[in-house]
Each structure stands twice: as structure tokens, then as C-alpha cells.
Amino acid sequence: MNRISFLVLAAAVGALGAATVVAPFARSHGGAATQGATAADVIPTASAAQPDDAVARGRYVVAIADCNGCHTPGFAQNGGTTPERERLVGDAIGWQGPWGTTYAPNLRLFFAAVDEDAWLATARQREFLPPMPTSSLRAMSDDDLRAVYRYVRSIGAAGVPAPAHLPPGRVAAGPVVAFPAPPQ
Numbered sequence: 001m002n003r004i005s006f007l008v009l010a011a012a013v014g015a016l017g018a019a020t021v022v023a024p025f026a027r028s029h030g031g032a033a034t035q036g037a038t039a040a041d042v043i044p045t046a047s048a049a050q051p052d053d054a055v056a057r058g059r060y061v062v063a064i065a066d067c068n069g070c071h072t073p074g075f076a077q078n079g080g081t082t083p084e085r086e087r088l089v090g091d092a093i094g095w096q097g098p099w100g101t102t103y104a105p106n107l108r109l110f111f112a113a114v115d116e117d118a119w120l121a122t123a124r125q126r127e128f129l130p131p132m133p134t135s136s137l138r139a140m141s142d143d144d145l146r147a148v149y150r151y152v153r154s155i156g157a158a159g160v161p162a163p164a165h166l167p168p169g170r171v172a173a174g175p176v177v178a179f180p181a182p183p184q
């Protein structure tokens with residue numbers, strides 16, 4: 001595992017440690033799964049605030065897939081303590097390699113501008129450049145992808161666009177994380 005992967009993984013583990021982020025999903029999921037439970041057990045989720053369930057699930061998926069690790073400025077360095085209202089606004093740190101320089105875009109603006117089905121098509125088909133973990137999106141169920149969409153929409157549009165992708169050979173104006181040449 002290279003150093004970058006390790007840092008990203010470490011950030012994901014840090015996010016998982018935030019029990020308050022995970023707990024609401026665990027509760028509602030448990031409630032939905034216990035069909036044979038007594039009325040008292042199911043009352044909190046019985047009238048199935050379906051959208052709220054999706055939002056909580058989306059928050060959980062975003063936490064375990066560490067979307068914030070790249071799409072939230074400083075998140076990987078501050079142990080995931082960025083307040084939710086400031087998350088996923090994109091970052092001006094460049095990721096440099098044979099693909100040129102990429103920037104993690106502002107997902108608050110991206111999701112505000114796309115409809116849910118178009119998002120599913122993007123997640124299934126677009127060839128994202130590194131280090132965007134395309135495999136992570138491809139591994140998600142449709143329900144997970146819809147939940148991510150509803151969660152990010154629920155926190156609303158915010159921030160400004162991240163810098164645009166620079167093709168190979170173009171010098172980046174700001175700081176970059178430079179990937180070493182791949183092993184021969």
C-alpha cells in the first residue's frame with residue numbers, strides 16, 4: 001500500500017470512529033430489519049420516514065467510503081472533524097500524475113445540479129480520473145448511490161467550484177500531491 005492509500009485509509013478509519021455519524025443509520029436500519037418486533041420496538045421508524053432513512057444511510061455510506069477525505073478541505077488532516085455544513089465543498093489541492101492534475105470537485109454543487117437518475121448513470125459509467133475511487137462507486141448498490149445523492153442534497157448547495165482538471169504537462173498554480181511513477 002502506498003503512502004497516499006494509507007493516508008486515505010487512515011482518514012476513513014477516523015471517520016468510522018465518529019460514532020455519532022454512524023449511530024442514526026444503525027438505529028433506523030435495525031428498526032427496519034426487525035419485522036417481527038413488537039409495536040414498541042418499531043414505533044420510532046414505523047411510519048417510515050423513508051427520505052430520512054435514505055439521508056441517514058447516505059451519511060453513513062459517505063463516511064465509510066471516505067468521500068470527505070478528498071472532497072472536504074483539511075478533512076484528512078484534521079481527523080474528520082470538519083462540521084457537516086462545511087463538508088464536500090471540493091478542494092484546491094491538486095492530485096498530479098500521468099493523468100495531469102485533478103482536483104476533487106465540489107459535490108455540494110455537483111449534486112444540486114444533477115437529477116437522481118443521471119447521478120446513477122454517472123456513477124455507473126463515467127471514467128473518473130485518479131485518485132477518484134471509481135471502484136468504490138461501482139461497488140455500491142443503487143440504493144446506496146441514491147442514499148448518497150439524498151444525503152448530499154439534504155445538506156444543500158454551498159461553496160465555489162474546485163479548479164478544473166489540467167492536462168499532462170500543464171503546471172498547477174497551487175499545491176499538489178505528486179504520485180510517484182508507477183513501478184516498472
Ligand code: HEC
Pocket residue numbers: 008062065066067068069070071095102103104105106107110127128129130131132133136137148165
Ligand atoms: C482519493 C480522493 C477521492 C475520494 C476518496 C473520493 N473522490 Fe470523488 N473525485 C476525486 C477527484 C480527484 C475527482 C476528479 C476526477 C476527474 O477529474 O475525473 C473526483 C470526482 C468526483 C465526482 C465528479 C464531480 C463533478 O463535478 O464532475 C463525483 C460525483 C465524486 N467524485 C463523488 C465522490 C464520492 C460520492 C465519493 C465517496 C464514495 C468520492 N468521490 C471519493 C477524488 C476523490
